[in-house]
Each structure stands twice: as C-alpha cells, then as structure tokens.
Amino acid sequence: MGPHDNDLLMNFRQDPSQGHSQGLPQGERIIMFGRVVDQFGKPVPHTLVEMWQANAGGRYRHKNDSYLAPLDPNFGGVGRCLTDDQGVYRFRTIKPGPYPWPNDMNSWRPAHIHVSVTGPSISSRLITQMYFEGDPLIPLCPIVHTLKDPEAVETMIGRLDMANSKPMDCLAYRFDIVVRGELQTYFENQ
Ligand SMILES: [Fe+2]
Helix, strand or coil: CCCCCCECCCCCCCCHHHCCCCCCCCCCEEEEEEEEECCCCCECCCCEEEEEECCCCCCCCCCCCCCCCCCCCCCCCEEEEECCCCCEEEEEEECCCCEECCCCCCCEECCEEEEEEECCCCCCEEEEEEEECCCCCHHHCCCHHHCCCHHHHHHHEEEECHHHCECCCEEEEECCEECCCCCCCCCCCC
C-alpha cells in the first residue's frame, strides 16, 4: 500500500518538476469516507476497500471509454485503502461527472464511484456504487431501474457531511457499507 493510494488528488499527479505546469486534477475536491460494518453494526477492521471512478468530465481512464470529455493528465481514478480498527475507510478525490449510457438514447449515469470491499470472509468481494445525495439523475438512472427493490438505491447514496468537510478545501460525503443482514448495502454482484 503506497502513501497516496487513498488520495486520488495526489496518486496520479504530474510532477511539476518535470516541466508539467499542472499538478492537481480538475474538479470539486471531496472526501469520501465511511464505516464498513456487519449486520450488528460491528466494524469490519483491516479490510480492503477499492474504488474507481470517472474524472470530473465523466471520462474513465480506460481504453474502452471513448466519451467526448477529455482525460485529465493529473487524474487516474483508482484508489484503495484498508479500514482502520473502527472499520473506517477514507479517500480524497474529486467528484466524478455524469456520463452518457450508450445502451439507450439520451440515458445518463448519475455521478457515482464504484466501490469494492472485501467482506467478512476473504472469499467475498462485494461490489457496489456510491451515488451523491440530491443528484437529480439518480431516479433516471438505467442501472437504478434494474434494481428489484426500489429502496435498495437508498443504501447506495453517499450523504453530504458538513461536519467532516474541510473548510476552504474539501466537501465530505459519508458512505457507510453494511456487508450483510437486513440493512445490507445493495451489492451488484450478489
Ligand atoms: Fe461507472
């Protein structure tokens, strides 16, 4: 695990000493954090949380993504960390942009961050997405429309958390992940 693995503002930045003028990614600086807990609210400590996302324009750094929005030379879009003793994980990143969903005409994915967490057993990799509270694209999302339980989307929404924002620096979104039980987060691979 590298020192900037959970810091997407830093982990792909061009080195200004190499003649690059820019040093930070474009976009709204945010903190994404939360607790990974089991069905009793007990923390899941020292578990791997991985995330990947589009840049501020809605473009992934991936060869199959040909969306019009430009790549950002200072943004890779991938992070990872381990939860601490209390099950808390934390990333620093930019808010991703929405992007068009090519399977339908004029269909868009809301801003979202893909998240994978290694669950209580090492063999269980749970994959979900975090949406952003208040995004008007959430109820229009083609993926949300495929959910059998309409309330499942509520478990996938990161909540604006002013108390954990950093004044003059970053807004914060809290996204707790419940790995099993009745209040379980919706996982797309289960
Ligand atoms: Fe995506």
